[in-house]
Amino acid sequence: MTRARLPLLLALTAALALALTGRYAVMQLPPGLWPALPLDADGMSVDQILLAFGTLPRGVIALLAGAALGLSGALLQIVLRNPVADPTTLGISSGAQLALVLATILAPDLLALGRWPIALSGAGLATALVLAVGARRAFAPVTMVITGMLVGMTASAIATAVTLSQGQYLLSLVIWNGGSLVQQDWSGVATLALLLAVGALAAALLARPLRVLSLGIAGAAGLGVNVAAVRLAAVCVAVVLAAGVSAELGLIGFVGLAAPALARTLGARTIPQRLALSPLIGALILSLCDGLVLTLAGAGGEMFPTGALTGLIGGPLLIWLLPRLRGSTPPGTEAAEGPAPRLSRPLPLLGALVAALVVLALVLVWIGRVPGGWAILDAQSFADFLPMRLPRLIAAAAAGAALALAGAVLQRLTANPLASPEVLGVSGGASLGFAAVIYLVTGPGAALLYGGTIAGGVVALLLVALYVLRRDMPTERILLAGIAVSAFASAVLSAIMAAGDAKSWVILAWLSGSSAAVTLPGALGLGAVALALWLAALGGRRWLALLPLGTGVAGALGLPLRLARLLLIVLAGIATGAATILVGPLSFVGLMAPHMARRLGLARPEHHLSGAALIGALLMLTADFGARMAGFPYELPLGLFASLIGAPWLLWLLMRSK
Known part of the structure; x- marks a missing residue:
């Protein structure tokens, strides 16, 4: 213009x-009847x-x-x-x-x-x-x-x-x-x-x-x-x-x-x-x-x-103007920020994270609260509670791993610290699909709610993918496209909440996150998706190593920029959508976990991805336990505990790093 x-x-x-x-x-x-000054x-x-x-x-x-x-x-x-x-x-x-x-x-x-x-x-x-x-x-x-x-x-x-x-x-x-x-x-x-x-x-x-x-x-x-x-x-x-x-x-x-x-x-x-x-x-x-x-x-x-x-x-206005956007304001790296630490031997740390995840899962299965206080379950109680707890643990860990993988991929793809799964617009689109089913269908079942959530996330992902297919589209513009989609979805949800309808509270509760309604088949399915996405991300580790160097360097080294961007964004979108369907839009885990992994010294793409996935799983397991136990016998929002656990830890890492 x-x-x-x-x-x-x-x-x-x-x-x-x-x-x-x-x-x-x-x-x-009428103007003739307007009051005069003063x-x-x-x-x-x-x-x-x-x-x-x-x-x-x-x-x-x-x-x-x-x-x-x-x-x-x-x-x-x-x-x-x-x-x-x-x-x-x-x-x-x-x-x-x-x-x-x-x-x-x-x-x-x-x-x-x-x-x-x-x-x-x-x-x-x-x-x-x-x-x-x-x-x-x-x-x-x-x-x-x-x-x-x-x-x-x-x-x-x-x-x-x-x-x-x-x-x-x-x-x-x-x-x-x-x-x-x-x-x-x-x-x-x-x-x-x-x-x-x-x-x-x-x-x-x-x-x-x-x-x-x-x-x-x-x-x-x-x-x-x-x-x-x-x-x-x-x-x-x-x-x-x-x-x-x-x-x-x-x-x-x-x-x-x-x-x-x-x-x-x-x-x-x-x-x-x-x-x-x-x-x-x-x-x-x-x-x-x-x-x-x-x-x-x-x-x-x-x-x-x-x-x-x-x-x-x-939102739509910014999407229309993005192809015409000129100039750039790169985030850059400054001396005051200092380089993130880099471990020469990251495998012991990854092994410790795996061990912590296994031990935490076992502990959370065996302990709990009863009307009389805290208790360690005996064999019979363990057998009775396992069918209820196991799906939640698997779903929480798998969702945390999937969201963390999505965040790590996006942060490497865009070289932007604000990149997270919610920036793609998938979480906002999925939330809007869920809200649409709640308002348009009387007494919707689980299958219909899942279908609406998936449809909303897919539409949002397709809108962002259209911009990835443009040959010269900078990564910052991809982020802006996702934010525009998220803004549109958030605006619709805000309008729904402001209307004061009783259904607003159902949507608000879902937005805060919960794994209470997850079944074992759904949890196992999400776990399989998270594992497949981790393997796929590892397959693209060369792309993730070159893309942060800039499009000029990556292109000179033979990287297919359009294909790499498209596949990586689709990968992050699938990970976000799969987790959102079962536990709600808790994509901020995808912002925190990759930063934690990077601050712990996991620098190479394969180590960074694996560490982020493990930290995301640990965060969500701990958050799910807190949501179930802090307000016993009532369950509190899962998103609250994920923030309260992850945010102070990352802030501490940021303050202690030189």
Whole structure:
């Protein structure tokens, strides 16, 4: 797309957003009856009050919030040097969500002060934890990205677990999570306007240092730039912007990712251009989405929040624009991050992981909780419980191994620390297929649920595979395609949750993960699939060794790039889909396990794959045991324990590595 078309495209988008919002305002009240300035509620009718203090501030706050998220995403992508970074990368939204959930349960009196201080405190604490780890490595991009993902996953898992346990009291929070722009006065507009003005001024002051920083830390330091200080300042500005929007409106996703990506697509190549154009595009995206919501509300009432619609529009839009995307922002490797350790003799470590897996499985079969407390099963009790426990153990271990294999393959394929099974969109597609069966079929059976889950995952995988078949498609664009598919699926699920239907809780429980309904044939089948995928991945170890070196080097060494990418992505997709069908979308194991294996010194592809699979199996076995025993006799979400077990371990590895 040429630069000459940029003003026309932005003007058309702005006109469409204005027309949609204006149409709703006209439907609400004819222009001749609109209230005059200054707005005085005492002299207005009810319709005039609704327009002056509801519709009009809503239209303005959509522009402000979209601009703030766009600017936040642009700053994060620049400072972290990663095209798939966005305001959710540092756990900002998840921290705000967790703080509000805990305040509602443990200290409801705090809500009298409003949601802003609570949400901002949660977001700030989550980001402070990320910054504390990042400070040990001069805020190196890869460290920041990995730590932020782990903190966000853990906070989200805890919030989901509490929501499930107290769902009847937290329905409003489920709706809030969708990101609603409903306004009752102009206070939110004033707050976000001030926030955006301060953020824009800070971004303008940081533009030149960030431009110098883009030359690399050695060159920037040589020119007198304090690398750590610039990174910290840019991250803090992005955090305040995103946290302010989350506190005021709820969780609005995808805008912070889509706006900078679209800015680059439309020709913004320099850092000042991206910082200037991303807020404008973000404002137009959110305003357009809210205009569509208002139009639909005028026809049949507002059924879902605006935040849910951002992915419905932005996901397909980003997929359409990906082939036209220009430029690249590689994650890179910096001296502050340091090389991962490399074991000269990895086989003893792999043997120890195998032994730990066997011992853990035997221990978890023999011990458990009874109404009187903990107990070691006798022979008769063991025989009685084995048919119930064995399928769960096999399914948990196989799912963990499959997800870890998928994550290891994707991280090597893309050389990107954010690559995980959920990035492919398979988990989101499978979740959407499951939800579709729940809503469209009365009393669906297990076979129908499995079929819908498989169909959703396959469709998502096919969409991403279409981009792999393009000859010159960079790996970062493959990640963006998967994220776009995931955003679309998440948007639909958020809309379903916000509707407040009783079926929403069935979907929410499934999303949190569980192996309770797994049968022995299903568990053995998943185990066979995991074994076959491990062997297939080992067969592609030469590809996985060459691809991280770059397409130029890999192609020069005779690697069939298109075929290798396609087969490896299909392999990761099958692994993710098979695990998701039986235990739910717990693909974050695929993010943690490969990093743990790499930090333990398993560097060669065959050792890395095997170690990741074993660590993934260990994580899921331990998580399944915790889910069954911690809340005995009730079962807690499997995803909560997988996060609580894996995330602290990986954070510890990141902090101790030099």
